[in-house]
Amino acid sequence: QVQLQESGPGLVKPSETLSLTCTVSGYSISGGYYWGWIRQPPGKGLEWIGSIYYSGNTYYKPSLKSRVTISVDKSKNQFSLKLSSVTAADTAVYYCARLSGGPGGWCSPWGQGTLVTVSS
């Protein structure tokens, strides 16, 4: 059974960099599929941030591209998200997920999500 788990700081200061890691268990990240990040501001809808293939090919939402880096560590079966120059608008629950059907495909399964608050 494939499981994903997000980890990282729950509080980030404005202008700093948000860093999260997603640990995958029950499936090798090198076994195919794209792996992605999606976020959800409190009380709001879902926003796709970007995704990565095990080979390192990345795909980012254009409006976030200048601030986002997604990377993969095959040895640890993890992939990571870095979002720079954060503001209060980046406060959200961040989810990682496995994507099927391409770099922007449908998402299943999802991690449980981690709330990141941007505040001084």
Added chain:
Amino acid sequence: EIVLTQSPGTLSLSPGERATLSCRASQSLSNNFLAWYQQKPGQAPGLLIYGASSRATGIPDRFSGSGSGTDFTLTISRLEPEDFAVYYCQQYVSSPQTFGQGTKVEIK
């Protein structure tokens, strides 16, 4: 960017009733690249439907998806107590993938 508009915003129904949720795309979705998710409070979304009409593993057959082009529908044939939640559609035909704003199905 393809915009998905879900309607209604909130659906108030009783257990046992039929729920019909709509998702309309601003452009035609080739290959019916549309998925539906269910999200309960405090939980991550869970995949219900992909390819507009294919049920994900383990999803009860009271959930069905239909539609093509720009108009898609999620139908819950008879609402069970555990079905009251928020439902999102998502298109994955073009980058960036986008989600609808959600439909809340609440107990009447």
